[in-house]
Amino acid sequence: MRALVQRVSQASVTVEGSVTGSCGRGFLILLGVGPSDDEACARKLWDKIVRLRVFEDEDGKMNRSLADIGGEVLVVSQFTLYADCRRGNRPSFTGAASPELGERLYEHFCELAEADAPCGRGVFGADMQVALVNDGPVTIWLDTDELSRSRRG
Numbered sequence: 001m002r003a004l005v006q007r008v009s010q011a012s013v014t015v016e017g018s019v020t021g022s023c024g025r026g027f028l029i030l031l032g033v034g035p036s037d038d039e040a041c042a043r044k045l046w047d048k049i050v051r052l053r054v055f056e057d058e059d060g061k062m063n064r065s066l067a068d069i070g071g072e073v074l075v076v077s078q079f080t081l082y083a084d085c086r087r088g089n090r091p092s093f094t095g096a097a098s099p100e101l102g103e104r105l106y107e108h109f110c111e112l113a114e115a116d117a118p119c120g121r122g123v124f125g126a127d128m129q130v131a132l133v134n135d136g137p138v139t140i141w142l143d144t145d146e147l148s149r150s151r152r153g
Contacts, residue, residue, distance in 0.1 A: 001031070001033055001109075002034070002142065003032070003141075003143075004141055005027050005028075005030075005049055006028045006029075006132060006134050007054055008026065008133055009133045009135045010024055010132070011120075011130065011132035012074070012130070012131050013121075015122070015127070015128050016126075020121065020122060021075075021122055023119075024072050025072065026069075026071030026074075026117065027049065027071065027072075027074070028076070028130070029076070030078040031078060031081075031109060032079055032081030033096065033101060033102040034082060034097055035096070035101065038105070039108055042109040042112060044144055045144050046109060046112040046113055049073075049142065050066050050113075050117070055068065055069045055071070066117060067116060070117075072117055072118040074120040074122075075113060075120070075121055076121075080096075082095040099125060102124070106124050
């Protein structure tokens, strides 16, 4: 599972002219699901995101988490995070999960998020327009495959 996490002061997603989800101060999470992902991957990823210390404390240092500030999230499904651009100029998306698995794990991830923070959502599989005010900017790339690797070196 992959997530592009952007610290925002606000974000929204619109489908067919209607806002389907939004958030205030917190994170816009673009979420991609791979074919071997499962509920445990979703839990691992959410647990990492909710505890990321990227919000400023009283000294101006990035030392507070989403949980610490009572922040909000907007989660938008994005299979293109699994784009393979190694050959040619047209990306391949065969590395993404099937739509059925992708939607199931997207919904599960959103349910996990809702337990900890107000959570807006996009519409799985829809053509969406996402608007955001990136705060910082702070943008973090997370991949559960990389989170699972041992740190040796």
